[in-house]
Amino acid sequence: MVRTKAEKVKKAKPVRDAIATQAVILAAAEEEFAQHGLTAARTEAIAAKTGVAKSMIYYYFKDKEGLYRAVLERSHADLLQTVQNLDWEHLFPEVALEKFLQALLDCVSRNPKLPAMMFHEAIQNHGKYYKDSSSVDIDRISIAILERGVAAGVFRPLDPFQSAINIMGTCLFYFIGAGNIQQFPQGEQLLSPAMLQRHAEEAIALVLAGVRAPSKPIAPAEHE
Amino acid sequence: MVRTKAEKVKKAKPVRDAIATQAVILAAAEEEFAQHGLTAARTEAIAAKTGVAKSMIYYYFKDKEGLYRAVLERSHADLLQTVQNLDWEHLFPEVALEKFLQALLDCVSRNPKLPAMMFHEAIQNHGKYYKDSSSVDIDRISIAILERGVAAGVFRPLDPFQSAINIMGTCLFYFIGAGNIQQFPQGEQLLSPAMLQRHAEEAIALVLAGVRAPSKPIAPAEHE
DNA sequence: AATTTAATCGACAGACTTGTCAGTCGATAA
DNA sequence: TTATCGACTGACAAGTCTGTCGATTAAATT
Numbered sequence: 001m002v003r004t005k006a007e008k009v010k011k012a013k014p015v016r017d018a019i020a021t022q023a024v025i026l027a028a029a030e031e032e033f034a035q036h037g038l039t040a041a042r043t044e045a046i047a048a049k050t051g052v053a054k055s056m057i058y059y060y061f062k063d064k065e066g067l068y069r070a071v072l073e074r075s076h077a078d079l080l081q082t083v084q085n086l087d088w089e090h091l092f093p094e095v096a097l098e099k100f101l102q103a104l105l106d107c108v109s110r111n112p113k114l115p116a117m118m119f120h121e122a123i124q125n126h127g128k129y130y131k132d133s134s135s136v137d138i139d140r141i142s143i144a145i146l147e148r149g150v151a152a153g154v155f156r157p158l159d160p161f162q163s164a165i166n167i168m169g170t171c172l173f174y175f176i177g178a179g180n181i182q183q184f185p186q187g188e189q190l191l192s193p194a195m196l197q198r199h200a201e202e203a204i205a206l207v208l209a210g211v212r213a214p215s216k217p218i219a220p221a222e223h224e
Numbered sequence: 225m226v227r228t229k230a231e232k233v234k235k236a237k238p239v240r241d242a243i244a245t246q247a248v249i250l251a252a253a254e255e256e257f258a259q260h261g262l263t264a265a266r267t268e269a270i271a272a273k274t275g276v277a278k279s280m281i282y283y284y285f286k287d288k289e290g291l292y293r294a295v296l297e298r299s300h301a302d303l304l305q306t307v308q309n310l311d312w313e314h315l316f317p318e319v320a321l322e323k324f325l326q327a328l329l330d331c332v333s334r335n336p337k338l339p340a341m342m343f344h345e346a347i348q349n350h351g352k353y354y355k356d357s358s359s360v361d362i363d364r365i366s367i368a369i370l371e372r373g374v375a376a377g378v379f380r381p382l383d384p385f386q387s388a389i390n391i392m393g394t395c396l397f398y399f400i401g402a403g404n405i406q407q408f409p410q411g412e413q414l415l416s417p418a419m420l421q422r423h424a425e426e427a428i429a430l431v432l433a434g435v436r437a438p439s440k441p442i443a444p445a446e447h448e
Numbered sequence: 449a450a451t452t453t454a455a456t457c458g459a460c461a462g463a464c465t466t467g468t469c470a471g472t473c474g475a476t477a478a
Numbered sequence: 479t480t481a482t483c484g485a486c487t488g489a490c491a492a493g494t495c496t497g498t499c500g501a502t503t504a505a506a507t508t
Contacts, residue, residue, distance in 0.1 A: 064466075127403050162427075163426055170394045172393065177346055240456070283456080
């Protein structure tokens, strides 16, 4: 029975596996960068988490910044693709918004470190490494959905730009604030599946109720 | 005419003024810490912004951590006092929530770096320097307001704990995300008085609409 | 005017960090 | 079995950052 190289690699788990090593470095780096940001992250700390020598970071990713870029790219790939596959243009604004929020919350629940990374990037580096990245697209889509909803009269006459930001905050703050909230009884298991599920429901409910136009769109509540 | 020491200090602006020096150090430190967090902040960078020698930091604040604590304390004093003076217990839940949000947004508009500091603290240090600080109180008050509103039936049957977090996010994310949003046309003047005013209005409107129980409590809109 | 006290500075020691390098070791294939 | 190549390591050079110290000078006091 013939065994291909790939099979061997997968099953035998060889001592030296370039792909696996890069993967563990990326995983450890994501954790470190999410917590500390680019500058305060220590390559030594990343290496310590992986078990491989620190020099492997430089071997595979050139330098700390290269590793940072790689982590950022990988983290956003999922989010970007999910949101772009949304096909929101063919949906009613309310449905589009709900689907959008659901997709966003699924992504970040899957990878709860993403928001922290985004905010380090925003605050420390002013989005320097985001120039062509996903976050801009995501903002654009949410703004567009809101604009349509307002135009159609199913949403309040809100400011789409401001509201898009605020809605993001409603969904994502939870993941950032987690560290500060641990003083509360519930704070211990903030990232458990049950709590994540609950957070998604609450955030979506809050946003949908928050943007919806009051009472029926057919019979305007205003005078005239 | 007799001049007290204090008057002299204020008017003559002496070359050496301990209070003034500490103040400029605190201001510069706030900026640096807000952008970089405790670890990544550079004492040299702080000193450079002040114009006084780096050693003054150690003279007045012992070490970097001491300065950090001082900044954190000063930043929160305003917020804590404002929110505690709220007297929310004597107000209807809706009014209490609106006043609370208004107060919160006033504070952070006055000091837009506060949210960034809070989030560095949350993510990097897991709220280590917050143990007895204001943020916990603030969260408690917002939770209490929501609980009352739900009990009174004027708010939806939301989860007060989750919703308090999400509402904070709605209000504060704007100030953190600012760095990433600068790619947009509006992004340039995100912290101008007009935009801050607008943000406060939009955030409050979104939250109030988001928590309010649907239609009138007297005449239920549901079937039946 | 002389003396004391407090604020300030510049230089630097020591610790910590990044990134490099020479060389080891394991797998694959001739 | 041995040569080759890529994965991997430990030690270290170079640079950065914190925190200290003695000297210096402005203000207060006598």
